[in-house]
Amino acid sequence: MGEFDPYLDTWPVSPEDLKRTLGSPVENLPPEARGFHALEYLLFQEPARSPEAARHLFHLAQDLAEKTRGLGEAYRGYLRETPEEDLKMELYAASLELAEELFAEKLQNPESPYAKFSVHDYRANASGLLKALDLLPLPGRVWALALDLQGAMAALPSPLETAWDRPEVALAIARAKDLYETLAQAPVGSPLARALLWLRTFREEYLGEGEVDEGLFALEGLRAALAGTPQEAEALRLLEALEAKVQAQAPTPEAEPLLKALEELLR
Amino acid sequence: MRRLLLGLLPLLLGALPARYLVQDASSRAFGHPLPGLSPEALEAFRLGDQAFNRVFVREDGLGPRFVHQSCAGCHVGDGRGRPLFAQRSEALVRTRAQDGKTPHPLFGLQLQDHALPGYAPEGRVELRWEAVEGRYPDGTPYRLRRPRLRVLDPEGRPVPGAYSLRIAPPVFGTGLLEKVLEAAILALEDPQDQDGDGISGRAARLEGGLGRFGWKASVESLLVQTALAYREDMGLSTPLFPEGGAEVGEEELKRVVFYLENLAVPAFRHLPEDLRGKRLFREVGCASCHVERLAGLPAYTDLLLHDLGEGLADGVAEGAASPSEWRTPPLWGIGLTRKVLGEEVYLHDGRARSLEEAILWHGGEAEEAKRRFMALPKEDREALLRFLQGL
Numbered sequence: 001m002g003e004f005d006p007y008l009d010t011w012p013v014s015p016e017d018l019k020r021t022l023g024s025p026v027e028n029l030p031p032e033a034r035g036f037h038a039l040e041y042l043l044f045q046e047p048a049r050s051p052e053a054a055r056h057l058f059h060l061a062q063d064l065a066e067k068t069r070g071l072g073e074a075y076r077g078y079l080r081e082t083p084e085e086d087l088k089m090e091l092y093a094a095s096l097e098l099a100e101e102l103f104a105e106k107l108q109n110p111e112s113p114y115a116k117f118s119v120h121d122y123r124a125n126a127s128g129l130l131k132a133l134d135l136l137p138l139p140g141r142v143w144a145l146a147l148d149l150q151g152a153m154a155a156l157p158s159p160l161e162t163a164w165d166r167p168e169v170a171l172a173i174a175r176a177k178d179l180y181e182t183l184a185q186a187p188v189g190s191p192l193a194r195a196l197l198w199l200r201t202f203r204e205e206y207l208g209e210g211e212v213d214e215g216l217f218a219l220e221g222l223r224a225a226l227a228g229t230p231q232e233a234e235a236l237r238l239l240e241a242l243e244a245k246v247q248a249q250a251p252t253p254e255a256e257p258l259l260k261a262l263e264e265l266l267r
Numbered sequence: 268m269r270r271l272l273l274g275l276l277p278l279l280l281g282a283l284p285a286r287y288l289v290q291d292a293s294s295r296a297f298g299h300p301l302p303g304l305s306p307e308a309l310e311a312f313r314l315g316d317q318a319f320n321r322v323f324v325r326e327d328g329l330g331p332r333f334v335h336q337s338c339a340g341c342h343v344g345d346g347r348g349r350p351l352f353a354q355r356s357e358a359l360v361r362t363r364a365q366d367g368k369t370p371h372p373l374f375g376l377q378l379q380d381h382a383l384p385g386y387a388p389e390g391r392v393e394l395r396w397e398a399v400e401g402r403y404p405d406g407t408p409y410r411l412r413r414p415r416l417r418v419l420d421p422e423g424r425p426v427p428g429a430y431s432l433r434i435a436p437p438v439f440g441t442g443l444l445e446k447v448l449e450a451a452i453l454a455l456e457d458p459q460d461q462d463g464d465g466i467s468g469r470a471a472r473l474e475g476g477l478g479r480f481g482w483k484a485s486v487e488s489l490l491v492q493t494a495l496a497y498r499e500d501m502g503l504s505t506p507l508f509p510e511g512g513a514e515v516g517e518e519e520l521k522r523v524v525f526y527l528e529n530l531a532v533p534a535f536r537h538l539p540e541d542l543r544g545k546r547l548f549r550e551v552g553c554a555s556c557h558v559e560r561l562a563g564l565p566a567y568t569d570l571l572l573h574d575l576g577e578g579l580a581d582g583v584a585e586g587a588a589s590p591s592e593w594r595t596p597p598l599w600g601i602g603l604t605r606k607v608l609g610e611e612v613y614l615h616d617g618r619a620r621s622l623e624e625a626i627l628w629h630g631g632e633a634e635e636a637k638r639r640f641m642a643l644p645k646e647d648r649e650a651l652l653r654f655l656q657g658l
Contacts (some may be wrong), residue, residue, distance in 0.1 A: 006340075006355065014324035020384045030354065030384070032324045032336070086293075086606075093293035104313045191290045194538060201539035217542050224565075227288035227534040228302060 004071040006031035008064065011111070013037045015046070022056050026063040034060055035067075037114075044114040085189065088136060092188035095132045098125060099183060102149075103176035107169060116159035122172075126153040129179075136188050145179040152176075191229055192266045198222035199263055207252050207259070215246045222262075231265055238262045287443055287564075288534040296533040296603050297345035297439040304529060315526025318519050319345075323501055328514030330502040331386040332379035334359045338496065338523065341435035344607040345530060346600070348435035350414065350617035352392040356380055358617065359500065360392055360418065363429040367582045367590055371428045377499045378418060378430075390426060393417040396618075401627070403641050403648075411624050413578075414616050431581035432616040433482055440599055441480060442528030443564055445489055449477050451562040455569045466555045466632050468571030471587040471594065478586050479570050482615040484594035485586025489527045494520060533600050535565070537657040544654025547647055552636035553626075556595045567598035567658065576630025579614065591631060602656035622655045623648070 010031040017033045018041060026034060039060050042048045048057045079087070102125060112118045130146050152172040157163040198221040206215030219239060226232045226239075242258040289299040300312045320339040323329040334356050335341050341348040341357045348357030360378040362371035370376050374389050382388040396412040403409065414432050417425045452470055460467035471478030475491065478484035486492040494507035497515050504510040506517045537545070548554055557567040572592040580591035588594070593615060601622070605611050611621055619625035629637040640648065 010322055012322065012324055012326075014326055016325050017384050024384075030381075032322065033384075089291075089293045093291060093295040097295055100313075104310075105317060187290065189292075191534065191536075194536065197539055214542075217545075218539060221537055221539060221542065224535045224537060228290040228531075 004067050004074065007035050007067045008071065009036045010034075011037050013041050015041065018042065023052050026059045034063055036064060037112075039064060040112060040114045040117075044116075089189050091132050092136055092183075095129055095136070096180065096183050098129055099149075099176055099180035102126070103173045103180065107173045107176065108164075110161045113161055116161045119153075119156050119158045119160040122156070122160075123150075123153045126150045133183075138183070138186055138188070142179070142183055142186055145175070145182050149175040149179050185230075191225055192231070195222055195225040195229075195235075195266050196263070198225055199259065199266065203259065206246055207255065212246060212249060216243065219243050219246065235262060235265055238265070287440075287531055289531045290534050292533065292536055292603060292606065294344060294606050297437060297530070297600060297607055299531045299533075301442075301529045301531045308529070311522065311525050312529050315522040315524075315529075318522040319526050321519075323503060325383050328503055329383065330379075330381075331383045332389055333381050333502040334377075334379060334500045335381075336501060338493075341500065342438045343435075345439050346437040346604065346607040347612065347617075349608065349610065349612050350394065350432060350434055352380060352394060354381075356392070358432060358434045360416065361431040361433060361581075361583050361585060362418070363583050365427055365429055367429040368584045373426060374418070374428070379499075379502065387421045390418045390420055391423075392432075393419055394432065403645075405645060407645060409623075409627060411618070411627060412620070413618050429582045431583040431585075434612060434615065434617040436480075436482060436596065437600065438527055439530040440532040440566065440597060441489060442530060443532070444479055444561075444566060444568075444570065444597065445528065447479075447562045447564065447570065452477055452479075452570050455558065455561075455571060464555060465635050466552075466573070468556060468569055468573050468595070468632070470570075471572050473586055477570075478588075478594070481586070482593060482596070483585040483588035484570065484572055485588065489524050490520070493523050493527065532566075533603055535599075535658050536602070537654065541650075541654045541657050543647075544650040544652070544657075547643065547651040548654055551639045551643070551651065552633075553640075553651075555636065556633065557598050565599060568595045571595060573633065574631040575628075575633055578628055578630045581615070598655065598658050600658065602658045622652055 012032070014032040017030065018038060021029050021033050039057065042053065042057050042060070048054050102122065106122055106125070110118045111121050126149050130150055133142060133146050149172070152168070152175040155168050156172055157166050157168060160169070163169065198218050202215055202218035202222065205211045205218055219242060222239060223236070226235050238258050238261050242255060242262070245255045245258065286302050289302060291299060298316070300309060304312060320337060322337045324336065329336055336355065340355055343357065351357040360380070362374040362376060362378050363369060364371055378392065379389045380392050393416070395415050397415050399411040399413055401409055401411070416430050416432050418428065418430055420426050455468060456470050457467055458469040471484035473485070473487050476487040478487055480486040480489065480492045486495065491507065494505040497503040497505050497520070498508045503514045504512060505515045505520050506513045507520070556569055556571070556573055558569045559565060559567060561568060561570065572588050572594055574589070574591050575593050576591060579593065582590050584590055604613070613619040613622065613625040614628060619628055626637060626640055640651065643651070
């Protein structure tokens, strides 16, 4: 993606460099004088009227088409090579980021200011989000909020560039924020599965084999697996009590209730 | 008493929930805010994120000579960059006169290999990789690479000087490292190797405090690091380095610093079978410098300078570091490098294409640890590498 992105939609463009480099071979142009926004500038802000400028515009469009094709190929290759679990994680993380960008950035600044096309860009974002979320195992509430967002985007005034203070924009921002916050609470791919593996190891090592050091190691692994999870604070209280039992080499009946409580919490 | 308190600190911090770790193993894993930020702080973090990603152009004061045009252009996904010199470079070249100490007569301390249309870059980087082959004691062959670098003037002629290739280091977690008390770093120093373990790390003492950032610990704070990057990498003035004005104002500079200060660290992803690798990491001696907890932080660094031998020496002195000295880089998050960057590149110049290659380049104070790693049976080497991939 990194090889293509700067040549597709670097923002902002440099109007000065666009003028200075008119007629230069496209492959020598810097990112801020090529790509979607450069085309947008030359079509809508300062339309290219001379034959030289029109030729340059044509070459810029060709370059954009070529880079877009390259991106498409690279993306298809990525899809082929990446395991499904990783793809789910990527799709979830990208959806979360897009929802955040919508309320924190996009709906507060124009993204297509020369063509005054920002609203269409953002509506496409909301539709894309819905399609992405459709591929993920998420609770229904997320879905409902994504549909709300799509509705709020459809109701946005067009062009958006002259309507930032309209209540429809504030509503769309609120909808995107709701979606983001709910999505953030529904992570895809559970670190708790890893935590349960550590608990099983603890059960085998300490309760099964009586290995104190191995048991403590397993609890250390469990602590790391819990980091950043919503259950962390509560689980750590149980874990510390369990650690104390292991250090005191407490017999199974004393450790078992704590272990069971942890397993229950993490399931 | 102070030593006692410092000794207790990791235990005390270890007992608290790790509020700086986040659960994300995707390509966006390095870009999260510290958990628990207030709504106002989160808003400031987002503004900082936008400033970090801001693309500068001529109209904003970029250049006229520069390396890249945004922070995020080199610190890809808030992680490292590649040893890539293209239309925009993800890496840079530190430059010195041939003595390796004084600034280069033409380029100063760093090469600006790009320029706005109408200006000529200072020079062009010509990078080629040279193969270095070797074998483990068990006969397994390996093949490393090292950079061979030339800087060419606009006419294509090589310019004499001492040059050091540097990839951009990861920026997540740096805010936490900045908060580590100097005393905690100094407590790990052993410049005369009095404990006789062959490791003699020393702190990078700079005028403004202890050096913590950069491959040679040549910068003491995120504020200075950020302002230097604006100046050296993008040709942008700031209130810290005004040069007649400030193209990046105080507010924007502080936003970026706030962003860096509050970037979280991805949680480790170890499974029970990785325990063997962790034990080997300790037994081999990696943890002597990549200390597992620094003031309670599982950063796997001591933030000290260590002599890593001739194989990694770059011929350039920087800050308090000699050409063969390097700051122990943190290892947290290192196992997600490929996810975030799309490939693996390690060490200051990105020569290592895997963690195994990175280990094999260790020398000097780390020679003995490397030797022990190489002497391990293949399955143990792999177990140790799997442990690193879980960080």
